Each structure stands twice: as C-alpha cells, then as structure tokens.
Amino acid sequence: MARVKFLCDGDRCIECNACVTACKNENEVPWGINRRRVVTINDGKPGERSISMACMHCTDAPCKAVCPVDCFFTTADGVVLHSKDLCIGCGYCFYACPFGAPQYPRVGNFGSRGKMDKCTYCAGGPEADLTMAEYEKYGANRLAEGKLPLCAEMCSTKALLAGDGEIIAQIYKERVVKRGYGSGAWGWKTAYREGIDV
Amino acid sequence: MLIKRKDADAARGRLQALVAGFGSELVDRRSFLRKSGLAAGALAAVGSLSVGAVRRAEAGPTNFGQPIERRKNMCTHCSVGCTVIAEVQNGVWVGQEPAWESPINRGSHCAKGAAIRELVHGDRRLKYPMKLVDGQWRRITWDQAIEEIGDKLMEIRGKSGPDSVFWLGSAKFSNEGAYLNRKLAAFWGTNTSDHQARICHSTTVAGVANTWGYGAMTNSYNDIRNSKTLIIMGGNPAEAHPVSLQHLLAGKEINRANFIVIDPRFTRTAAHATEYVRLRPGTDIPVLYGMLWHIFENGWEDKEFIKARVYGMDEIRKEIAKWTPDEVERVSGVPGEQLKRVAEMFAKQKPATLIWCMGQTQHTVGTANVRASCVLLLATGNVGGPGSGANIFRGHCNVQGATDLGLDVTTLPLYYGLTEAAWKHWCRVWEVDYDWMVSRFASKKAMEQPGIPSTRWFDAVLLPKDQVEQPDNVRAMVVFGHGGNTVTRMPEMVKGLEKLDLLVIADPHPTTFAAVSNRRNGTYLLPMCTQLETSGSRTASNRSLQWGEQIVKPIFESKDDYEVMYLLAKKLGFADKMFRNIKVEGNRPSPEDILREINRGGWSTGYSGQSPERLKAHMKNQEKFDLVTLRAPKDDPEVGGDYYGLPWPCWGSPEIRHPGTPILYNTNLHVKDGGGTFRARFGVERNGATLLAEGSYSMGSELKDGYPEFTLAVLKKLGWDKDLTAAELAMLERVGGSPEGADKVSWATDLSGGIIRVCLEHGVMPYGNAKARAVAWNLPDPIPTHREPIYSPRPDLVAKYPTLPDTRAFRVPNIGFTVQKAVVDKGLAKEFPIILTSGRLVEYEGGGEETRSNKWLAELQQDMFVEINTADAAERGIKDGAWVWVYGAANDARTRVRALVTDRVGKGVAFMPFHFSGWFMGQDQRGNYPKGTDPIVLGESVNTLTTYGYDPVTFMQEPKATLCQIRAA
C-alpha cells in the first residue's frame, strides 16, 4: 500500500498560490479557511524561499494523539482524516500540529470555534466515497477517483509534489542531483521523522 | 439554466458576505454546523442558509451519477495561454481538472487559473444592462440600452464627427472579437481604436518590429528550456506569468543555466536567480550599454552574426563607448564588476535569451529600452535559434492577438498600417467599396492619420479644441473590457470622465470607469460574458493560437462581444456591410466565420493558415505536441508536423498546411518547417550600405543571399511566376486592378496567397531576407539613448540626459520636456525623495475588477499596499502593516494604503501594485458601484499617483519611474 505524502520543493515554489486557490476551487472552501497556504521565509532577501504548506498527514499524527474525542483516523494510504460529526472544535489539534493545518470556522462572537477543517489530501472523509454528504463536509474525494490532490496537480512549477512518499522523494532526489542544489524537503523531519538525503 | 440565479438571491448573497465580513459563507456552503444543532440554530442567519441552498444547486459538487462533459478553453488571465479543462453537468461548471495534455501548462495553473471557475459563479458580475439616472443606477433592457447608446452616438457623430467617439477595446477579446472591434471602429469612421497593448507592450512592438520585422516574442515559453543563460530584465514572471516559470526553471535546472534577474525589486523571480542585479528604475539603457561595453571591450561579440545579419552596429558602438563602467554605476547604481560577469555569461554561455516585460516598456524611453535590448541580442548573436531570442512576455491573455488584429490607433488589422493601400486591401477583404469607406471618415486625411492613444484619451477630452487635431474633442467613450485605473494621471482622468457626454462600459464587471467619477447621467453598463462563456481563438505570447470552446452559456443577462458588436453595428446602420461574409445566428456572428475572414486578409503576419478547423484539431490533439519543440509527429493524420497553435506566421492558406513558426528568424530550418530570416521591411540599401542579409539565408533557400520582399514583379524576374496557378494570377490581376498593376501586388496584399505559396516552394521568405537594424533611422532616437525619467530623482543627470523636446503626435501635444524642466526647477526630487514604481501581484490581473471580485483570489490580497524599504520606513516611523499616506508628485495626489516594510525594494524606492481601485484619495467609493457588483476588495489605485511622461513613438505612459513621499497615516 502506498504511503502518500506532500513535498514542497522550495527551489521551485514561486508563491503563486495556485495550490491555495485550487484547493478552494476543488473543495469549495469558504472565506477565512485556508487548508493550504504559502509562507515566504526571508522575504525580500537573497535566500528567500516560499513553501506551500497544508496538513502533512504526519506519521503518528500529533493531532490524532491529542484529540480529546479521538475523531482522527489514518487511512490505509497514510492520509490523516477526521470526523466532523465527532469533532467538538476544541482547538487542541491546532496546538499540537507542527504545521498550522487545522482551521476553524468562527461561528460565534467569541470562542466557539466550529468544527475543525483541514486538508484531506483530497480524500474526503469518513462518509461513503463520492457522496454529497462527504463533499459537503469534507470536500472532494479525488483519491477515490484515482486522482491526486488538486493543489499538487495544478502547481505552476511542479514544486508541490503529492503521491507515494518513496516516489516523490525519488523525484526530488533526482532533481537535486540534476540541478546541483536543494533546500531540502521542508517539514519532512517533523512530519515523517525522516528527511531526504541527497 | 440553473446558473442564472434570481437577482434577489444574488443581492442577498452580496449583503450577506459583506455584512458578515465574509465569514458567514462557511455556514451555508459547507454546513459545518449541521450536526451541531446548537451552534447552527443559534448563529446561522436565515438568509445565509437560503443562499447556501441556491449556491448548492448552482455550483455543487460533481454528481457521479450524471454524465460529465469535459470542455476546453484557455485561462483568460495572462498570455501564457494555459488550457483550462472544465467539467460541465447540465450546463453547470462543476469542476476543473488539470490539462495535462497541454504542452504549454501541462496541468498547471497559477492562483488565477486555479480559481477561474469562480468567474462563472459570478456573484459580483454585472447582471443586466444598467444606466445612470441622476446619479442612481437603474436596470434597463438590452433593447433600450442599444437604442439609447446608438442614438447618442449618432448625435455626437452628427455634431462633432466620428473621431469624437473613442472605441477602447480589450486584450481580453478573442482574436475574432478584437478584429470585429477594429472593424467596427473602421466602419464607424475613426482610427481611435486602442486597447491595453498601448500601456503594456506598445513600445516592445514598435522597438522590436523596427529592429527585425515583427513585434512579438521571437521564441516560446517552452523554448526557454533550451537556454543556457537567461536574463530577465524588467519582468517578474513568477508573479505575472507563473506557469512560464515551469519552463524557465526547467532550463535553469536541466542546463544548469545562468538565471539572471535585473530589476529594481528583489522579486519572487529574483529569489530563484543565480545572479541578482539591482538597478535604479529607468536606467535600463545604461545597464544594457554597460553590458555591451564589456562585450565589445573584450571582443565577446558574435562577429560573424553581426556581419551577415546586422545593420548599423558600428554606429551604435560609438554610443556604447560612452558608457564606461563608472558612468554606468553613476547613473544606474550597478557595479561594473557584476555587470562584466553578467555580460560575459550572456555573450559566451549561449544560447542566451533576454526576457522582458513592462519594466522595460513602461518608460518615456520604452521603445529605446527595447531597441537596446535587441542590440544586445544581436551583438551576441542570440536571435533566431532555440534557447535564444527576445522573449517578450506579453500581459493579458490575448494582448498579442488584439495587437495583431489592429486594436491600435496606427494600423488596420495585422500591421497593414493606415495608408490608402492598407485600406484598399481590407476593403477588398471586407468586400466593401473603398469610396464608401472614405465617406465614413471625417476626411481621407483623418482616415490615414493615427487616432488618439488610450493613455491620452482624457487629454483629448479636456484640452482646448484647437489643441486636438481633429474636428472636435473626444465626447464619448465606448469601452469594452478595459479597466479605468490603468492609465497614469488618474486625477486628471477623472475630470475627463466627468466631461464626457457618453460613457459605455461593456464588461463583465462595472470597472473603475463606472465608479471613480461623479458622473450622474449618460453612463451605460452592458453586462458582457467572459471568454469562458463563448468561443473563439486567442493568441498566446508565443504567437500560438488556441481555440476555446464555450464552457457554459453567458450567465445572467450577459452577452458575448460578437453579439453586442453586431447589435451596435445594426443600430448604427452598417451591420449588413460589416457582416457581409460572416454568418449571424440570431444576433450572434459566428466566430469561425470571423476567423476565416481574418485568414483571408491576414497574409502579412501569417494569420492566414490558422483556420478554425486546424485550431480545433490542435486542441483535440494537444497531447501529441512535443514539450520543447512544440511540434507534432509528422505522421499524425490531423496535426502532423504542425507546431502547437500554429504560431504565426503560419504562411499561406490553410490548405498548404504551413506548420507555423515557433521561432522567428530561424535560418536553421526550411521556411516550410517554420524557418525564416529577418524581414526586409525598410528598403534594400541605406547610405550605400546594403540592408539585405549577406551570406545568410534560411535552410534550403534557392536564393543564397539577402533578397527584398516579394511582389509579382520579383517573381517574374526570377522566373517563378510560372508556378502560379491561373486562379492565383486572376486574383493578382483583380487586386492590382490591371495586368500591369498586378506586378506591384506584394505577397502581403495578394489575396490568392499565390506569391507566398510559390516563395515557400522555393524555400524563400515572402517578406525578404534582410539584416536586423541596430540603427532605426525612422525613430526619434535612431540609436537608443538614455534619457532620464520626466520625474527624475537625479536632477544632476537631467542636464546630461534630458528627455526629448516637446512635440505633437497622435493628434495631441507631448510636453514631456517642459514638465521635466519644471520638475527640476521646482526641486520636486527633494520634496518627493522616493522613487515610485508599480507592478503586478500574482493574485490579480490588470485593473483587477474581475479578480478582486473572485472570492478565492480576493482573500489572498485584501489590502492595497506600498512596499517601502526597511530603512525608509524606520526613518519615517512606519511599521509593517500600518496605514500610510503616499503622496504623488503631481495633482496633489495622495493615497491611503498599508505599508509593507521589506527589503524587496532598495532604499529610496517604493513599489505599489496596480490592480486596485475603488478608493480614491482616501475615499471609499464602494457606494458608487451598482448594488451587488462591487468587488470584494477595494483599494487605492497607484495611478492616482503616477505622473506625466510618454514614449515619443507610441505614447506609452511612464508608471515605472516617478516620485513620491510616504508618511505614516
């Protein structure tokens, strides 16, 4: 079974935000919820790099560990999903998440966070695949259609890679060897407890 | 049609989003709270729930139980030409899929392309025709709108003549729409027909065409994969053309290419450079000459290339010799050592390409900048082969096509110009009587005189009548698909708007034109659909034409450009003549037929071979084209041997199946395979020196030296006229008016295409084989010359490098010299010590009304801002994110924006994006938009601050180098 991951090649990412709007488009994500975002480090200085970030679908996911109602589950593909029926919007997954992935709709004037929303790796949720109920709560289920997350598929420079971890790591390695430089697989050590050695 | 929502619902959608600060939509669409009845019951407004219900019906998820149709169109945002694949169910666009098969984008998009489906959700689109009645927007019917507009136009025509109507067209038109718009202006009787190219690449077109023949990108985005050295000078493709970076970075990686960015700003593109050079805005020529100085000093120039294919290089060398490293550094701030390194890479690590954008073009020296860039390419022999060339990234999705098809005050479609011969050519194509056409104009002189450019339209409204070289001032504007915040000197522009008798805005959105002024009457809004809701072809920056099919029917009451222009022509009384050879169904002219008409007349630029059938076959067979060469395998039954999109010139008639020209002037290919030479456009000899190529010719040419352009007489001289068919000869005689006249008929006006066909058979270029011109003697500065910006931050340099003297052109005066002198005399550089430059953001496009209305994009850039250097900000006590006032150096202009404190800009330079409008000098104008059509994000326009300054050749404005002052608000 594949173990899917995300990898953002910082030497390709140009902060065009296609991944962000592709996500909005595919999953009809509302204003204020950013399942994916692009962060620019060292903005305006030599060495500046932009990294597209969403849920990394961690190995031994911290969100899953800290959830007080145990609403997370990891699919056979390694995608970390959660049930909005069970989620109580406590916000703990956000504290635990190393990548700022969980998002909460603001549903009241104070405090009451709505049910958590996050990147599903375009894999829907616990509902039956490709149903309206699944789409309404979690968005598209491209994995069930045999496709990969739209953010990566539409990436303007093929910086954002999605797919089996070993394959995308191989692609990245080949790139680094060919071009002679690479700023690393951002977040991999934190998410998967392993980097990519080139 | 489910997509046509009831207006009430649409209005409620707007209010709901606005009042609830955009947060409440999450309640409806995703039903986050459905299962937690407590919160939903207590918090969700009834209104939002009902809107949610509507929305779901209109643009819900794909229903896998229903058939899905895939339709192909292209992104309408930039010139890269990314294919968009839409999944449509029951006439509703339910999903977007990556277009893997497109050789241009290979599935990719930028933020805009990935959010394009939102355009036909259309929450904030203009939904029906409207007019302004005593300051209030009123809904009217299409019939009423066309009637009233037509009557008013006729009244103005009667009193002031046809030239008092400004037809402002759009780079967002399809080719067919652009052509029709130019034709409409011609049939109306004016040459004042312009579009966005004026303010983006008019100087490129002028500069490049005057150098080697055609005003376009010489190679393609894909071809940059072959480059070993790339210089991007005055461009930020990472934000303006993100998908092109896929090819640029591939070149950088595969070839380990040098990736050099020369720009006043450390842009997102610069972040990926291997060398970043910071220059002062407006000093491109010193930097280019600085490079050339090192090149000639060290003998790195390509001597063979220059000898065979370049005219006048020696003359230029004298000017270059003045630009020693010290002088270059004094003027531009670029150190000599760095420039030497860059110059050496460019000259030695070949093929090298020079990429530019509006950083070079938007200057009073725009044409000269471009010409100097060409000289650098010519000196190093970097034109006419894979991986080299002038890769000019055009802006809008069809700005290349709209330029080609004549939305330009100086020419009829396809660069035929405005001469009698040009008019006669097009009259033959249109099958209208030339004398009738003359009668449409104020005079024959007016017919052959360039119109008023879009940068100066308000001057033509406001100046005293005697200063405008036509019977009367401009009194009406008919604007199709063009933002109002795109021209400099906006405070003056607003006054012009207020003085107009008639303002017609035909656009999917009301645009700045509708909201910025205090007009109370005489303003009409016509809801137009986007190119996604109609069909037609568009020309990407690399000259490839792509056919887009209609994804969904026009939403709400909007109509496509073709239909509205037909309705106008009908009302104005010349529809039968104008559409003589174009099938009209209902009121919609067939874009296929329009393209066929273009094919029949577009010989000069090779727009003759791209029939709708061929273009549609290309879209169908996209996956067959090679990623790098863009060519399909020769044995393919439908597109065999073609280059993708039949990049113009695609010579001759569609039947001879010329494959298109992916790289211009490439002598290493046979002309039938897309090879070519520099164009013989400027005669054969000057001052005793030949202008024709020496010993250089395209592969397989039967003429092994330079040759002039072809007429029947030239064919006869070579004895090749025997190859013409009887039908072709008959047509030549018809065009020439007589057997003797036929001799003078050139390849470009030969409606039979016979001359071109015979030329190709003999392996020669119909347009001749000449040298490129390093010296363009017909331009104000034959040798590109550095001239300080009008609002120069360096008064000390103005004396040595002043702008050109005042002059008149395009029917209006250009008083740049006077203004520059006043700026120096008044010491404005002290009062306004920061250089202000402008540019793009990836999320928005052009004037920005469309993209700022797209909620997926608008969320990413919610405030207009000014980039200010950390040191400048510290001096002024300005913190990142704080509100500041930016003061302009003219018109007492000031704008209230957020500060983005960053080292992207150097000290003493500020940058503002140009996509914002809806605030004017600190005032929020949201209330000026018709209800429900106000873009989500509004902000100050940078052009409120920009100042006087026009390129003498094209009247390009100068928004890239002016002065400002910034203070904490």
Added chain:
Amino acid sequence: MTRGGFGRRIAVAAFVALFSVCLAMTLAPRAGWAQQARQGVNPTAQAVKEEQLLKELDRVTGRVSIPDSKAGTLIQPEGREWRAYHERTLHWIGGIAILGMLAVLALFYSVRGKIRIEHGWAGVKIMRFTTFERFVHWLTASSFIVLALSGLNVVFGKVLLLPLVGSDAFAVFSQWAKYAHNYLSFAFAAGIVLTFVIWVTENIPNRTDIAWAKQGGGILGHAHPPAGKFNGGQKLIFWSVVLVGAAIAASGYVLMFPFYGTNIADMQVAQIIHGVLGVLMIAVILAHIYIGTLGMEGAFDAMGTGEVDLNWAKEHHSLWVEEEMSKARAAGGGAAVPAE
C-alpha cells in the same frame, strides 16, 4: 529534536521567553544585506535551510499575504512537545494529583475517621455565612465542578469514558461538555471575583495562622488551635481558589479567544497553565470537599444552612466566636445566638 528548548522555557518563564523569541525573529534576518548589494548576490546559493532555521529559532516563520498572523508560522515542532505534555505529562500530573489526593484522603479517613465535634452538638447555632456568601460559594463551587468534570473529560475522557459509551455518544457528550465548559466559565470567573471581594479582608494571613499551622491545624491530633473566621487551611483554600482560579480563568479565556493578540506558542503555554493548574486545583478542592463534608462533623452546615453549631464553631474558630459574641453583646442582645 534534541533542543529541549520548549520544556526549559516553560520551566523558566514562559512568557518572557516567548517575547524574546518574537524579538529575535524580527531582528535576526536583517544582517548581511548591505554588503551583498554591492558585490551581487546569488539567491539560489544563499537559499535558507530548514534545519538551520529550526536550530536558530525553534520554528520557521515567514510572510503570508492573508491577514491571519498565525498562518505565518510554517513549522513549529513544539507541537510535538506540547503533544507529549498533553498526552503524557498532564496525564501523570493529573493522575498523581487527583488519585494521590484521593488516596491521601482515604488514608486520612481510615486513620483519623470523621472529625467529630468534641463537645457534641450544642444545639445552638451561630450564623456563619449569609445567604449571599453562600450564593457566592455555591456559584463558584457548582460551576467549578462542571468545569472540572468537563475539563477532566478533555484529558481523560477518551481513555476512561469513550470505551464505555462509544464514540458518537462520547462526541455528543463532549460537545455539550465543551459548551458547558465555555459558558460556565463566566459563572466561575464571577464567583472568583465575588469570593475575593467578600472574604479578602478575613483572609489576610496573620500571626494566628502561624500558630495554627505550627499545630498542624489540629488535623492530626485533637488539639484545636485558635482561629478567626477562617483558619490557616481555609485561607490556603481561599487564596488558591482566588489566585489559581484566576490564573485558570485567565488562561482559559486566552484559549477561548484564540489568537487575539497571541500566537501559537502563547496558546500552548496558556493551555499548559490551564491544564496543570486545573488538575492541581481539582486535587485541592477534593480535599476541601472532603473536609467540608465527610471529613468533619458539622462543617457542611456552614455552607448548607449558613448556621453552624456553636460547639463546632468554638472548637474550630474560637477567635471568631469570641468576636461574634462580643459584637453581639455590644449590640445589646443575644442576637449572636439565633433562634433554635
């Protein structure tokens, strides 16, 4: 991750450390631009590296265009450490504190038994707490109990309760528990404020408390060290309720209004403070409940009816009884000895 910076930072002074981190983030990347401008730069070769940034700052932050400041944090591995705290450390602290306290109380009960009124019921009652005082107490107490249970549910619910009731029922319960926790916090906070206002003057520590403490509050022996209205132990409860309660409430509101002037690290610190103090306070309150009910005869009446048996009062709050008596005498009547 061997830095261990997180735990240490908490231990030292979390907020101060955080401020210095923020400061460092704004200052650190400034250096080096000026000299680069002159000799030209190679942005590809100078690319920032994740490992280096993490080493320097424990986190990677940058610029985002969306107006969501927390989105600017790209990677914060502390999330892992917060998780370790929440899933291990807090379980241990909570478990030890609460079970430990219960064990101590059980042990105490088995040894000491219920502390009787030595002189038996006097049958005469003395007013100890007014209706308002009792209202304040029960306001605070009842809300605290709900807060404590719902809070414990967050920490231990999925281990203890979820397997019993199943995930759906548990989620529904937890959802309600969350709302209860959020909304009752206001009652609790009000209770804390009122508690402070009405009793602070009588809870200022004095010499009596030292004497009281020296005798162990009379808990182990049978001595009855003199005490005012509140003895040393009660003062301890008072101050822990007021101070710890206030800290819990404050940190709770930080959590309830997420990212209002705080960042993710502040939120984590707030959550740690909230959790640790919460379980500790539960332990303390358990002792308080024990002594007020099971542990001591006659004590509950103070917060029950508000009137306590005179003998109970004399034994435990001799100074207060004297004071009340003298007040009553001064007022001229047996008012201090209300009706039977």
